[in-house]
Amino acid sequence: MNQRSPKPIPFIDAWQPAGLATGPRDIYHHRFVVSILLSTLFYLLVVISLNYSFLNLQPAGSRLVLQFGVWMTLGIVASLAIIRKTGQRNLALQLFLSSMLLGFMYVTLHTGGINSPAIVCTLILPPLATLSISVWAGVAWSVLLATMTIPYVLADRAGLLPQNVMNADNRQLAIYLSLITSNLFLTVIAIYYELLSKRLRNQVEKEHDMYLHLANHDSLTELANRRHFITAIEAAIAEAKNKNGAFCILYFDLNYFKSANDQHGHHFGDQILSQFSQRLQEHTRQYDLVARLGGDEFSILLKEMNDEKVIAKKLTDFSHILAQAMDIDGISYQPSASIGYAIYPKHGHDYESLLKAADQSMYRVKRQQPAQNNTR
Structure with missing residues (x-):
């Protein structure tokens, strides 16, 4: 069964490798990774601009911000290039996470060590690895970070x-920005993951319903098939037993169908079955069930x-x-059709005996049908 493709997002989907056949799940994961990379690049540019605009940075601090910005930009661009050229999202993510870790460790080394505001931002890495790669990747990155x-x-x-x-005057603001950065990253990741999971759950439910429909209905006529009809009879028997009720089964067999099908072809025969x-x-009540048992x-x-x-x-x-x-x-x-019937419980107490009785009733009628030419 063909899966419905997600609606295109040109700017994000432009990073999808050309000619790479993917299903909806792969497309959503691809978009997640590309969105993280592009949003990180945008956020990085904003933070660097704010640092230069509102913080009284010493020359050493300015160099550190510039070095971190250039390093992260190179890591993001390289990760995007890997995705665009090869489609290997996990490799691109590992490179991106490595760039972030090394960048934060470098900033931490020059801004107070374990007391550096940058150390807070490293908490982003394990959740990002878990949601974008795998649980084991998250565990590995947690161990590496520790x-x-x-x-x-x-x-x-x-x-x-x-x-x-770092100037002492800037420390509180730097801590605040680190907390905001970590919180924003984790919130965005959680929201995106929840939306992705919900979308995939809905898709799985729709596909399940479609497969269930195919398993219980005839592909030509869209009527219930034999399996579905037998299940319905069993349910009707159970209901009738509880309520001391009854029901009837009608059994139809088209007269001279095989000769028409042989004479005019299968397409002609299919049209007969569809119209029939x-x-x-x-001409059946809404709560009754019509089925094609076969042929x-x-x-x-x-x-x-x-x-x-x-x-x-x-x-x-x-x-x-x-x-x-x-x-x-x-x-x-x-x-024309030969029609037989069977009544529960008069003619049977299970689906097999009821269908057999209805079939025999139909054949008694069929034996009385004269030969005729149905087409003209």
Whole structure:
């Protein structure tokens, strides 16, 4: 079954490698990765601009901000290039995460070590790795992050203070920006992941419903198939037992269908079956069930009906309705059907005995049909 493709997002989808066949799930993950990279680049430019515009940076601080910005930009651009050229999202993400980790570690080294505001931003990495790559990737990045921060902890405990190019006046603002950055990143990731999960769940539910429909319906006529019809009979039996009720099964077999199908081809035969099934549906109550059991055999489950006089009239009405001529590809076809019936519980107490009784009833009628030419 073809899966419905998501609506295009030109600026994001432009980074999708040309000719790479992907399903909706891959497209959503691709968009997630590209969105993270592009939004990080945009946020980086904003933060750097704010640093230069509103913070009284010393020359060493200005160089550090510039170095971090250039390093991160190169990492993001390289990651985007990998996605565009190869489509390897995991490789691109690993490069991006590595760039972030090394960049934050470098800034941490020059802004107070373990007490640096930049250390807060490293908390972004494990959740991002978990949601964008895998759970094990998140675990690996957690271990790596913990390992790389150990030297800073040991240095702080030993009283070895690293170089700090940050002005004391800017420290509170830097801490605030780090917290905002981490919170914004994690919130965006969580929201995107939730939206993605919801969209994928809806898609899975729709596909499940479609597969369930295909499993229970005839592909040509869209009527219930034999499996679905048997399930419905079993449900009707259970309901009738509880309520001391009854129901009826009608069994239809098209007369002379094989000769018409052989004479005019399968397309002609399919048209007969489609029009026949449509007539059955149009003249059946909404809560009854029409089914194609196979070939040219059809059946109807008539709930709460066991009066044989009413059933006999129903058979007569169906015979007249179904005998109306069909115009198929300019050929007038005169259909007719042999119809039998069975009543629960009079003719059987399970689906097998009921269908057998209805089938035998139908064949008694069929043996009385004269030979005729149905097309003219």
